Amino acid sequence: MTTTSNEHSVITEEHISTASRPSALRITDLRVANLHGVPFRSSIIRIDTNQGLVGYGEVRDQASATYALTLKSRIIGENPCNLDKIFRKIKQFGHHGRQGGGVSAIEMALMDLAGKAYGVPAYALVGGQFRDTVRCYADTPSLGDPQAMGERLLERKQRGFAMLKMDVGIDLLWDVPGTLIAPAGARENKTTMHPFTGIQVTQKGVDHLASYVETVRSIVGYDVALAADHFGHIALDSCIRIGRALEPFTLAWIEDLIPWQFTDQWRQLTEAVAVPTCTGEDIYLTEGFKPLLDAGAIRVVHPDPATSGGIAETKRLGDYAQERGIAMALHLAASPIATMACVHLAAATENFLALEHHAADVPFWSDLVTGLPSPLIQDGQIAVPEAPGLGFGDINEELFAQQLDPRDPVYFAESGHWDRESSHDRLWS
Known part of the structure; x- marks a missing residue:
């Protein structure tokens, strides 16, 4: 037992924390x-x-x-x-x-x-801070009525989100005659990769999607970033035609139009449209991203740190993308735990754009952990915490118990x- 004494006190090992060895x-x-x-x-x-x-x-x-x-x-x-x-x-x-x-x-x-x-804090372990707040974008599943969708996104904007994302694709077209050419059973087929489904979007379908986005834009305005996702399992030619039709609406990006594995098709798409292209949520490790990045096949790389390898590996990816002039946004659909991991990653990565938030309609979401502001996202931003590790106090055991998977x-x-x-x-x- 180690002791240090003077006339007033004796400090023993039992009286100090040994949890920091x-x-x-x-x-x-x-x-x-x-x-x-x-x-x-x-x-x-x-x-x-x-x-x-x-x-x-x-x-x-x-x-x-x-x-x-x-x-x-x-x-x-x-x-x-x-x-x-x-x-x-x-x-x-x-x-x-x-x-x-x-x-x-x-x-x-x-x-x-x-x-x-x-x-x-975790960001200190991967190089320190570039920012002390992290911008979030609200991902919002689409409604068939573009007016209703615009109003739904406007509500997000009024809550402080300065970036929004919606779904724009063939799910909006299946019940609109003359917009799709598709083999029998194609609507139910979710396992065939995009180039092989045989689904084509007609000019009427392209015009319908452009009109949908135009209506949404007219409601949310042009002072907020707006991205689009979930175009459906369609081949490259249809993707190019849709991308060109959406150019007037200054989208932040168009996401995952074709599988990430097809580097050359992504390069063709990126060269054909004046809208930033984006993919990467299903890619593991920096090595998996290199073909896309080295070919200049996308404008925005979009890893999900819960797939790409966590904080340090995704920071490595962000730096690799930055050297090639490519910005990095973060895909995520998670609790505050993975969210805070992403906050530290975003704080430490210079070419970071925005972090996805998929729980804008989950009222208890911020309260799943303790020691952080509630709501966690304020004015569309998360403040980077200074506390050690991921920066939250602990998990909310009572709320965890209520949300356990049955x-x-x-x-x-x-x-x-x-x-x-x-x-x-x-x-x-």
Whole structure:
């Protein structure tokens, strides 16, 4: 026992915090709580340590929590402050789309833990701040009536959002005669990639979509950024014709018109239209983005940090894009936990544009965590917190309990059966 004494006091180890010894910090457990309605299904992970520090992360919306749980045995006993070492160890178990959710959630939780251990906000671990507030854009599912849609978006604007996004695509056309040419069963087919569906948008369909956007623009005005998404599973030629028709409305970007894998088609689209093109929410790791970025095939890169690899990896991606003159926005549909991970990432990334917010109609959303302003988003912005780690106090246990997924209603269930998951993981001989 170490003691320091004078005539007035004796300080012993029992009287000081030992939870800030980063070199001795070790991971002891990983557990999951599955929520629903925040706005979608979200699996929140909690990583425990031998010093009582806990870190939180979030698996990509609607992904399986198993993607994180299978990695538990690979991180038990590790020091969470060894961020890069652990990430290199587990990144082989991620992939594109929701399959990147486990690795990314763990990376967020490690950032939370390391920040708490060192007493610094997560943004400090990836280079420091470029901004102290983060702009959010409100994603809003479309209504068939453009007047009603415009008024819905106007309400978002009046709440302080300076950027908005809506869906503009063939879902607005299926019941309008003469707007689509499509094989039988095409409306129900959600698994065939865009170039192979045989769906074509006619000139009447293109005009209908342009009229829809024109009406919305006339209501929300031109003093707010407006992006468009969910064009449908249509091939490149239809995408080009739609993109050209939307040029007069000065959209912030048109998103995910074709699958991200088709680099050359994205390049053709980008060169053909005077509207910024945007994709990337389903791409894993910076290496996955490089073909698009190196080819200059998009104007805005749009990773979801819950797929792309978490905070540090997506910061690396942002810097890579910046060197090629490409801005980065962040896709997200999540609770405040992944949102705060994105806030720190955005604060540390110079070419950041805006962070997606998908829960503008979820009244309790801000209250899922403590220690932050409520509402969390004020005047369309989130203030970057100075508190350690991801910057919130703790989770709201009562509200978490109310929002547990009824299919798996156990609050951070015991996960010991994952401790002994074993495999010879090395990728080389």
